[in-house]
Amino acid sequence: AQSVTQPDIHITVSEGASLELRCNYSYGATPYLFWYVQSPGQGLQLLLKYFSGDTLVQGIKGFEAEFKRSQSSFNLRKPSVHWSDAAEYFCAAHQGYSSASKIIFGSGTRLSIRP
């Protein structure tokens, strides 16, 4: 079965430090991958997505992610985090090939920022 795994439940980094959130996927075909951020009281916001092409994807808010097929990974990175980046981050993948295709989510990583 297709799945998305986020091995880190909670990560704390200092403000201004770099960040990498891990995501591994289990997928037979070319995956369509996403990173979402969920802040308290707000809906999920799409940070970036990978469908094909360049394996380094740039997103909003200074985030980027790199698709590595050999490692089945799609890790999210940011060179310098801000206190406002504290939130829950979800890696996700498209499942299915029709109009009824759906997004399945990883378990999420909670990011805390140390002042």
Place this chain on the structure above:
Amino acid sequence: GAVVSQHPSWVICKSGTSVKIECRSLDFQATTMFWYRQFPKQSLMLMATSNEGSKATYEQGVEKDKFLINHASLTLSTLTVTSAHPEDSSFYICSARVGGRYNEQFFGPGTRLTVL
């Protein structure tokens, strides 16, 4: 970006009553809407997928008679939790998409349901 709203944002009800949650795409027509459930500090679990004018497709393990989904128009989907019980307390999130899998899904802010 496109906006998806949910109403109410939170609801408290007594055990045994039914609760309806609305999901609206405010500035676009959604051909497909999704309902997710999220337990505290956990991920989003897809409950069902619905296309306008047709019956919803429920995920395995989701009781279709308990969680009634109606997608009456291209801008409105409703989730009714029937005969709610405390174990139904959760955060319910809807999502809407135009067209097929290549298109972005937009998520609503969620509805917090507490069943006493």
